[in-house]
Amino acid sequence: MQNQYDVIVAGGGPSGVAAAIAAARNGCNTLIIEQEAYFGGMATLACVPAFGPYTNGVQDLIGGIGREILEELKKGGYESPFYDRKPDRMEGIDWYPIDPERLKPILDHLVTDSGCEVLFHTAVTDVKSHDGTIEAVQVFGKGGFQWLEAKYFIDCTGDGDLAAMAGASWEYGDAQGRVQAGTLCFRAAGIDVERFMDYVRREGENGNLSVASEKAKRDGRFPAGETKLCGMALQADGMAGLNFGHVYDLKPLDPWNLSQAEMEARRKLPEMIQFLREYVPGMEHCVLASSGPYLGIRESRRIKGGYTLTKEDYRNRADFPDAIAYYSYPIDLHAAVPEESRENEELYRDSKYKNGECYGIPYRCLIPEGMKNLAVAGRSISADRAMMASVRIMSACFATGQAAGTAAALGVKEGGALELGDVDTGLLRKRLREQKVYIMNNQSSPGRM
Structure with a gap:
């Protein structure tokens, strides 16, 4: 070299x-x-x-x-x-x-x-x-x-x-030295794509899963502290990537804060998978395939x-x-x-x-x-x-x-x-x-x- x-x-x-x-x-x-x-x-x-x-x-x-x-x-x-x-x-x-x-x-x-x-x-x-x-x-x-x-x-x-x-x-x-929340994106596997697409066409669902999200909010079952799902994309047959979940009060230049944020984000993943299973047809049996190796920083x-x-x-x-x-x-x-x-x-x-x-x-x-x-x-x-x-x-x-x-x-x-x-x-x-x-x-x- x-x-x-x-x-x-x-x-x-x-x-x-x-x-x-x-x-x-x-x-x-x-x-x-x-x-x-x-x-x-x-x-x-x-x-x-x-x-x-x-x-x-x-x-x-x-x-x-x-x-x-x-x-x-x-x-x-x-x-x-x-x-x-x-x-x-x-x-x-x-x-x-x-x-x-x-x-x-x-x-x-x-x-x-x-x-x-x-x-x-x-x-x-x-x-x-x-x-x-x-x-x-x-x-x-x-x-x-x-x-x-x-x-x-x-x-x-x-x-x-x-x-x-x-x-x-x-x-x-x-002005207060605060930055946008971070997100730990993840991939869900085990999706019945045909059933999911039937639901999408029937309900007019979109990439933010707004229909499912609003229903979960009315039921008090949407993941705590979240307001919306930022985006979902089918990336392979039965596999989707999701931009979902926020870690607030983030300090991305502080390694101590960032370390805690990474763990906090991972703790939230089971609740997000449970939401998908309960409210998104075709995802009843989905599992967490992987999460990002690093918190998404905005x-x-x-x-x-x-x-x-x-x-x-x-x-x-x-x-x-x-x-x-x-x-x-x-x-x-x-x-x-x-x-x-x-x-x-x-x-x-x-x-x-x-x-x-x-x-x-x-x-x-x-x-x-x-x-x-x-x-x-x-x-x-x-x-x-x-x-x-x-x-x-x-x-x-x-x-x-x-x-x-x-x-x-x-x-x-x-x-x-x-x-x-x-x-x-x-x-x-x-x-x-x-x-x-x-x-x-x-x-x-x-x-x-």
Whole structure:
């Protein structure tokens, strides 16, 4: 293993794999570091049951590497009869179910085929930096501690860990320092799919199992402390993934709190399985097949970048001359404490766009203030809390990751001395278009600079 690279990517979730693949395909000697044994982040590590929307109902907003991963997942995948139960989806694209065991080898192949070097079971523990330039990162794994150098670094840790170590400014949570609740997603097996689909068609049931949930609430049998089931997807014959259950008062940067949260989430699983058995026809004999190896985290650090994307930008459907991605998901803030649930559900409902609408994500949101060779992608980009609740969705993370990796490659082609904040965004947008990323023609855009 060498210790010098053009680009080092920290974190192997959706943004990380997209960043690494993009950098490597654009000719960079690239390393991706992941502390687990596989890629995928929340899709595999937390077993989130489906990808969020790729489209706004009209345009394919998430193209490029993100779309390539989706298409690979669909090849030979389970054709779920439940898949089309959301009326606002584009068939075959939006809310596609994730079989985590199929996704893992797909990501392995795409990352290694790009020429990127992979380091699993390894965490970034420290940085050497000077005057806003990161010179090296310290990592720890089975081989002990070692230092790795690169021209450019991309933080795709989800928590902005690398940026924080390097001294970048960041924000966290709401005014009280609270973040959204976490969820331990799980998989249920032993489902009679034919009986379940008869029930779905008869009762008009949806992916949130709203009909069953409301009945259980009236009976006083819905799991304690919960307001709704966030989502269910049939992932294989007889197998479903569920985004169900919340752990409140979460502190995802505190390992003591996070340890307790993991155990609390597992304690709730039997009650959720019992609800499914009692109230969802076809699931009378379902069993818990597995739970996510890691609690699903929705929110932690948000870096302070060259521009902060805001709730007002969402409302204005803002576009920007340096937009490197577009998205349209509603503002989906899960409650930090149970009493916020109703207010946040109303915000989600009221913030939905009409088909064909979207907002732009400026490149400046990926570059931390004062940092010269560091980009951040994924849910930690520069956005206010409300806007983060839209841009955090995995589909959008693919897009910001691909933009960060491509920008780093442009820097490498300039000899590695170019600050990432000085990348020619016109050229970057051109390169992204060439990589089948959706980029609007906004030369006369009113978007703010």
